[in-house]
Amino acid sequence: MIRVVLPHHLRTLAHVDDEIHVDLNSSATVRAIIDAIEEKYPVLRGTIRDHETKKRRPLVRFFACGEDISHEPPDTPLPDSIAKGTEPFFIMGAIAGG
Amino acid sequence: MKGSPVDPERLYASQTSAWFGQIIQRSDDGGKSWNTPGGGPAINPQGMSMGESNKFVYDGVPGTHQWYDGTQHPWEFKRVWHLEPSLDDPNHVYAGVEDAALFQSKDGGASWQELSGLRKHDTGPKWQPGAGGMCLHTILLDQKNPARISVAISAAGAFRSDDGGKTWKPINRGLHSQYIPDPLAEVGHCVHRIAMHPSRPNTLFMQKHWDVMRSDDAGDSWREVSGNLPSDFGFPIDVHAHEPETIYVVPIKSDSEHFPPDGKLRVYRSRTGGNEWEELTKGLPQRDCYVNVLRDAMSVDSLDPCGIYFGTTGGQVYASADGGDSWNPIVRDLPAVLSVEVQTLC
Numbered sequence: 282m283i284r285v286v287l288p289h290h291l292r293t294l295a296h297v298d299d300e301i302h303v304d305l306n307s308s309a310t311v312r313a314i315i316d317a318i319e320e321k322y323p324v325l326r327g328t329i330r331d332h333e334t335k336k337r338r339p340l341v342r343f344f345a346c347g348e349d350i351s352h353e354p355p356d357t358p359l360p361d362s363i364a365k366g367t368e369p370f371f372i373m374g375a376i377a378g379g
Numbered sequence: 380m381k382g383s384p385v386d387p388e389r390l391y392a393s394q395t396s397a398w399f400g401q402i403i404q405r406s407d408d409g410g411k412s413w414n415t416p417g418g419g420p421a422i423n424p425q426g427m428s429m430g431e432s433n434k435f436v437y438d439g440v441p442g443t444h445q446w447y448d449g450t451q452h453p454w455e456f457k458r459v460w461h462l463e464p465s466l467d468d469p470n471h472v473y474a475g476v477e478d479a480a481l482f483q484s485k486d487g488g489a490s491w492q493e494l495s496g497l498r499k500h501d502t503g504p505k506w507q508p509g510a511g512g513m514c515l516h517t518i519l520l521d522q523k524n525p526a527r528i529s530v531a532i533s534a535a536g537a538f539r540s541d542d543g544g545k546t547w548k549p550i551n552r553g554l555h556s557q558y559i560p561d562p563l564a565e566v567g568h569c570v571h572r573i574a575m576h577p578s579r580p581n582t583l584f585m586q587k588h589w590d591v592m593r594s595d596d597a598g599d600s601w602r603e604v605s606g607n608l609p610s611d612f613g614f615p616i617d618v619h620a621h622e623p624e625t626i627y628v629v630p631i632k633s634d635s636e637h638f639p640p641d642g643k644l645r646v647y648r649s650r651t652g653g654n655e656w657e658e659l660t661k662g663l664p665q666r667d668c669y670v671n672v673l674r675d676a677m678s679v680d681s682l683d684p685c686g687i688y689f690g691t692t693g694g695q696v697y698a699s700a701d702g703g704d705s706w707n708p709i710v711r712d713l714p715a716v717l718s719v720e721v722q723t724l725c
Contacts, residue, residue: 290399294415323430324418328399332434340398374398 283314284369288341291329291372295322300369309364311343312355329372344371381462382722386469391488393474395458403432403459403474403488417489428490435459435474435482438495444478445507454478454498461675463518466525475515479506479532481544494544497530502549502566509533509569509588510634516674517573521580529583529598534559534569537585539598550598554587558634572674574616576623584626584653586616586674591628593653604653609640615677619702620685624652627687627703629672637692638669646689648703662706663697670695678721690716 286300295301303317312335319326330337335355337343342351345363362368380392388409394402404413416432435456446452457477465471470487480498482491506513517531529539529550536551554568561567569588576582585592585601589612592601605611610630619625626649632640639645644663647656670693680686687703690696694713697706 288398290396294399294402294418319430322418324415326430327401327433332431333436338398338400377397 282366283309283317283363284366285314285318286369286371287325288372288374290374291325294324294328297322302366309359310356311350311353311359314359314370315355340375340377342373342375344373380718381464381720383464383469383472384466387722387724389464389469389487391462391464391472393459393462401433401435401456401458403462405432405488416484416487428486431490432488435476435480435491436493437480437498438493439499442499443504444513445505447508451504454480456480457512460514460516461518463520466520466522473518473520473528475518475530477512477514478508479513479515479535481515481518481528481530483544494540496540496545497538497547500538500547500549502535505564505566506532506535507567517570519573519575519580519583522577523580527580527597529573529575531570531573531585533571534588535566536568537570537573537583537598550594551601552599553594553601554592555590555603556588558588571614572616574618574626576618579623582623582652584616584618586613586628588612588634591616591653604649606649606654606656608647608656609645609658613672614674615672615689617677617679617687619687620679620681621683622650622685625650625702626652627677628656629677629689631671637671642667642669644668644670644691646687646699646703646706659699659703659706661704662699662708669693673715673717675718676716678719680721681723686721688719688721690719692716 283303284300305313307313346360363370383389390406392404405416406413417429441454443451459474459476461475463473471485474482481494484491515532519529521527526543527541528544531537538547539550540547549565551568555562556568559567571586573583573585581597583594590603591605591611593604594601608630613628613631617627628647643665646659649656670691676690678688684702687699692715695708695711698709699706
């Protein structure tokens with residue numbers, strides 16, 4: 282089980298209050314986690330990454346174990362603590378609101 | 380946002396942010412609750428599009444339009460500017476988007492398809508963005524002729540389809556825009572808003588970047604009716620619910636000074652379909668007022684006498700219950716008001 286912390290607006294959109302949980306059939310990567318989120322919460326499709334190109338939206342960032350991994354290739358294996366659910370995977374909106 | 384004219388419980392709203400992009404929200408209970416169409420639990424009812432209510436993909440190869448510097452620039456979807464529910468089916472709704480194109484949904488906003496004949500018009504490469512972006516902001520539907528749709532784009536101009544949106548023609552003859560190389564060009568005019576009374580679909584009233592215009596032949600030709608307005612720059616324009624020759628505008632000082640002339644917030648009313656205007660000031664601030672009124676932020680109800688409503692970039696919404704003679708702020712201290720829509724529920 283993967284634990285995911287969504288930014289506030291996406292929690293509202295998905296009607297969830299706290300962190301969400303997704304199960305993966307494959308190894309833990311950013312692509313696999315986003316695929317699983319979009320499968321479980323279709324409302325979030327297009328909000329984290331583009332529908333067609335699958336590119337991360339520019340003002341959305343990904344963090345694992347305190348590290349910004351937004352620019353890592355999406356198939357890069359994530360740390361064990363993310364894969365085992367001891368640490369959450371963070372999806373954050375850039376602090377760009379002034 | 381806008382409600383369906385055939386189902387007052389059905390409302391559509393567009394949200395956009397730089398972070399998470401386009402969101403379409405729908406209410407089926409008159410605004411008590413909102414949901415993203417097709418965005419619910421991942422159980423896919425047969426034929427229901429899931430997670431695609433914010434998927435606006437141009438039909439085919441998007442091509443290019445003119446950019447601010449005169450070069451060609453690829454068409455890129457940015458946001459929905461206006462939602463217009465159809466006149467006969469609550470699940471059928473049109474969306475005007477930036478970069479300018481017209482989409483429609485026939486499943487209550489769960490999925491969208493482009494009516495691409497508009498964007499693929501021969502003049503498309505000459506369309507250019509206005510200061511706010513290249514937006515399709517006005518969608519007019521004709522209850523007497525369901526095949527007719529008229530739209531307006533900043534800064535391309537007005538266009539009309541007489542075959543349900545398959546083919547389009549520019550309807551800009553008579554517009555005169557001194558700020559473009561050919562003031563009488565077929566396209567390139569910065570139309571800010573067009574209004575129409577449902578009983579007279581051939582009569583259109585336009586607030587252009589500069590100039591208030593009128594057409595009595597469904598846009599085939601236009602003539603200026605700015606008359607005695609203190610400034611003919613502005614954004615919204617609307618028509619009285621029961622008097623098709625009574626129209627309203629809010630003059631703004633200029634394209635680079637988006638506030639009322641002399642700091643006085645005045646609605647102007649013409650009871651003669653233009654040319655002769657009277658200022659309406661009772662209840663509106665008459666000194667040191669520097670707000671703007673955006674193009675989608677004026678609406679009328681269908682009560683008698685007709686109610687008029689408009690919102691400002693300063694966060695006030697003013698209402699008049701007597702056709703504009705007097706005004707009251709019915710809400711204040713909102714963020715900049717982008718859209719004001721009215722439903723008459725009794």
